[in-house]
Structures are given as structure tokens and as C-alpha cells.
Amino acid sequence: MEKYGSKEMIIFAQSVTGASHTMKGIVCQDSSGSRMPREDVHIAVVADGHGDPTCFRSDRGSGMAVSAALECLEKFAEHYEDMKAIQEEMDPVYGDEYIRRQLTDAIVSGWSAKVRTDIAANRLTDDELDRSGDFKDIYLKGRHVERIYGSTLVAALKAKDYMVLIQQGDGRCDIMRMDGSVDQPVPKDDRCHGNVTTSMSDEIAADEIRSIILPLEEDVTGCCLSTDGVENSFYEDEKILEFLVETGLKLTAETSENYSRILVPALEEVTEKGNGDDVSLAGWFDPDKLNESAGSISDRLKARRREDEIAQLEKKLAVMEQKDRQLREQVRSASPEQMPGYMKEYMDYRKKFNRLRAAVEELKSE
Numbered sequence: 225m226e227k228y229g230s231k232e233m234i235i236f237a238q239s240v241t242g243a244s245h246t247m248k249g250i251v252c253q254d255s256s257g258s259r260m261p262r263e264d265v266h267i268a269v270v271a272d273g274h275g276d277p278t279c280f281r282s283d284r285g286s287g288m289a290v291s292a293a294l295e296c297l298e299k300f301a302e303h304y305e306d307m308k309a310i311q312e313e314m315d316p317v318y319g320d321e322y323i324r325r326q327l328t329d330a331i332v333s334g335w336s337a338k339v340r341t342d343i344a345a346n347r348l349t350d351d352e353l354d355r356s357g358d359f360k361d362i363y364l365k366g367r368h369v370e371r372i373y374g375s376t377l378v379a380a381l382k383a384k385d386y387m388v389l390i391q392q393g394d395g396r397c398d399i400m401r402m403d404g405s406v407d408q409p410v411p412k413d414d415r416c417h418g419n420v421t422t423s424m425s426d427e428i429a430a431d432e433i434r435s436i437i438l439p440l441e442e443d444v445t446g447c448c449l450s451t452d453g454v455e456n457s458f459y460e461d462e463k464i465l466e467f468l469v470e471t472g473l474k475l476t477a478e479t480s481e482n483y484s485r486i487l488v489p490a491l492e493e494v495t496e497k498g499n500g501d502d503v504s505l506a507g508w509f510d511p512d513k514l515n516e517s518a519g520s521i522s523d524r525l526k527a528r529r530r531e532d533e534i535a536q537l538e539k540k541l542a543v544m545e546q547k548d549r550q551l552r553e554q555v556r557s558a559s560p561e562q563m564p565g566y567m568k569e570y571m572d573y574r575k576k577f578n579r580l581r582a583a584v585e586e587l588k589s590e
Contacts, residue, residue: 234446234475235259235266237506238487242453244500254451254502255286255375259294264384265301268506269293272395272451274374274423278359280352284342285335285373289424292334293379293390300327301383324435328390331377332430339373348372370425377424377433378449382508385440387447392433393421394452398468400509402443402517404524406465410434421452445517446472446509454491454505457498462528467494469521476511530587537584544577 237258245252253273260266271289273282307323352372353360362368376393389397389409394416398406411434415422422432448468458464467490474486491503514521551570558566 232263232510232512233260233266234472234480234483234509234511235268236475236480236483236487236508237268237270237504238484238491239270239502239504240488240491240495242500242502243492243496245502247500251283252502253283253286253375254453254504255283255290256504256506257290257294258506258508259298261298261301265298266382266508267294267297267301267380268447268449268508269297269377269379270395270449270451270504270506271378271424272376272393272453272502272504274376274421276374277355278357279372279374279425280355281342281372282374285339285424286375288338288342288373289335289375289377292331292338293377296327296330296334297379297381297388297390299330300388301381304383304386320437324388324437327388328433328435329430331379331390332424332433335377335424336370339370342373343369368425368427371423372425374423374425376421376451378451380447380449380507382440382447387438387440387444388435389438389447390433390435392424392429394455396448396450396452396455396464398448398450398465399444400446400448400469400472400514402445402513402520404469404517404521406468409436409438411436443513444510445513446507448472448505448507450506451502451504453499453501453503454494456501457494457503462532466525466528469525471505472509472514473518473521475509476514530590534584534587537580537587541577541580541584544573544580548573548577 235258237256239252239254239256241252253275254271256270258268269290271286273279273286311320311323348363353363356363359368359371363372376395377391378395378397379390380397381388391397391410396408397410398408400406413422413434423429426432455464458467471486471490475483478486487505491505495501495503551573555563555566555570
């Protein structure tokens with residue numbers, strides 16, 4: 225884990241091998257990294273190498289994706305203001321699209337160059353070729369070798385007054401705000417579903433990769449990037465957001481040397497209780513803003529928990545109500561001999577039903 229930090233900002237990156245991968249002896253195919261080239265520039269990246277057997281160097285591919293993104297985003301931060309001024313003078317209507325395309329092209333090209341360098345220095349072994357399946361002949365001809373290193377990518381840069389967010393494939397990029405809300409500004413890719421994802425290794429990756437440049441608004445408290453192993457380990461978005469907020473609040477109480485003490489066990493719990501995939505988390509937080517908004521965040525989290533609890537209790541009430549009707553019908557049709565026993569059963573059950581209904585009403589009134 226790279227450790228960076230300042231009095232003003234927290235920046236972090238951590239990857240953990242999935243619980244199922246550990247059991248099977250599979251290397252971690254996730255990678256992550258962070259960098260603070262200047263006091264006002266923070267960069268975070270996560271990447272998820274594909275688990276497909278034909279992508280047998282994807283662990284290296286994800287590392288190359290992180291490296292390429294860190295390098296390109298650092299250079300981008302150095303020259304953005306000049307590029308923006310030139311672009312506005314030459315073609316103000318075109319906006320930042322040309323600048324963004326230059327950046328994403330550079331990242332894709334940088335990753336491809338690293339792949340080509342690696343394949344030239346480390347020729348495919350017989351064992352790797354045996355694992356290539358239908359791609360063996362294609363790989364032997366030197367075609368589509370990028371697939372061997374296939375990986376997704378999620379990256380973010382924060383400068384003094386703007387943010388750059390980039391994504392290829394699945395995973396998440398969450399922007400967190402002082403009122404406790406979270407949004408994902410990078411457009412969704414409808415081609416990513418289930419185990420299917422777009423990739424850095426796609427021939428049209430330069431066209432697929434999504435990017436956005438946003439002003440850094442005052443209410444932004446942080447940005448969290450995560451691979452799909454995190455998202456797929458939670459059954460609903462609100463639980464993911466709760467995890468991100470609570471992790472961020474814990475980090476604000478630690479020095480950068482201790483970030484791993486928070487992140488490693490948190491991510492290990494995610495993969496162990498979740499789907500067992502590799503998990504990565506990277507990003508940055510403004511500790512002052514996050515702590516200032518702790519009350520709002522806590523209120524939102526409490527409200528979410530209360531809503532969840534109410535929903536669960538109402539489901540239970542619905543089941544109990546059905547049984548209540550059955551017991552009442554049983555009492556109505558009871559013989560004189562059966563009546564005392566059936567009546568006691570119904571009254572005992574009715575007390576439980578009323579207690580639960582009162583608890584729900586009390587939660588709703590809070």
C-alpha cells in the first residue's frame with residue numbers, strides 16, 4: 225500500500241486478495257495505487273484483472289493499468305491549465321472533450337506499451353499456452369495479446385478546483401458530500417453486467433473508456449474508487465455507501481502510517497462476508513469536511529438503518545397478520561371443548577402481534 229497524506233487531505237489505496245482466491249491459491253488480480261505529486265493534487269486508481277483463464281497475466285495487467293493511469297494523470301495535472309486555455313481559445317464550443325480524449329488515449333496507449341514490453345521480455349510459456357484454449361493460435365501469432373493482461377480501470381484526480389474521473393469496465397467511482405449523500409458522476413456502461421465487462425484490452429478501449437471533468441464543489445468531502453468485488457459483496461447500494469462513509473470516518477482518526485490497519489481488516493471482512501472476490505478501495509477524503517459532516521452522515525445512516533428495520537418488521541407483521549386471521553377463524557369454528565385452548569393461543573399470539581405493531585409505529589414516529 226502506498227502511504228501519502230497531508231494535514232489537509234487523506235489519500236489511500238489498498239487491495240486485498242479475495243477469500244475464495246486465498247482458498248484456491250489464486251494470486252490477487254486487483255491492483256491499486258495513489259499519488260500526491262503536489263500538495264493540491266491527489267490521484268487514486270483501482271484496477272481489476274479479469275478472472276478468465278485465458279487472461280492469465282491479468283494480475284500484471286491490472287498493475288500496469290494503475291501505473292499508466294498514475295503517470296498520465298500526474299502529467300495531466302501539470303499541463304491542464306495550459307491545455308484548457310489553448311482549447312478555449314481554439315475551439316470553445318468543443319469544450320473539454322478534446323482534452324479528455326487526449327488523456328484517455330494516453331492512458332490506453334501507456335497501458336498497451338507496458339503490455340508489449342512485458343510480453344517481449346517474458347515470452348509465453350508452454351504452460352500459459354496450454355491454458356489459452358481457443359486463443360492459443362491467436363496468441364502465437366502475436367495477435368490480441370493484450371487480452372492476456374485484461375483489466376478494468378477506475379481513476380480519479382483531484383486538483384485545487386477540479387476533478388477528473390475515468391472508468392473503463394465495471395467497478396464504482398463514488399463522490400461523497402457533506403450532507404451524507406453520494407453520487408456516481410461517471411456514466412454507466414450498459415455493456416457491463418454480471419461477469420461481462422469492457423476492458424483495457426478491448427480493441428476499441430480508447431472509444432469505450434468514459435471520462436468526466438468536474439468543478440471541485442465546496443460540499444465534496446471525498447471520492448472513493450472500488451473494484452466490483454466490493455459492489456458485488458453488498459446486496460444494495462445503501463450498504464456500500466454506509467461502508468464507504470464509515471471507513472472514511474475511521475481514516476480521519478488515523479495517521480497515514482496506520483491506514484492499512486483500518487483498510488485491510490475492513491476489506492477482508494467485505495470479501496469474507498461477500499462474494500469472495502478480490503477487493504480494492506482507493507480515494508481521498510477532506511478530513512475537516514468529513515468530520516464536520518459527521519452529524520449529517522450519522523443521521524442519514526441512522527435513517528437508512530431505521531428504514532431497513534421498519535421494512536423488515538413490516539414484512540414480519542404481514543406474515544403474523546395472516547396467521548392472526550387463521551387463528552381467529554380457528555376460534556370462530558371451535559367446538560365448546562376446543563374453545564379455551566384455541567382462545568388462549570389466539571390471545572397470546574395477539575399480544576405478540578400488538579407489541580410488534582407498536583414497535584413499528586414507534587420507529588416510524590422517531
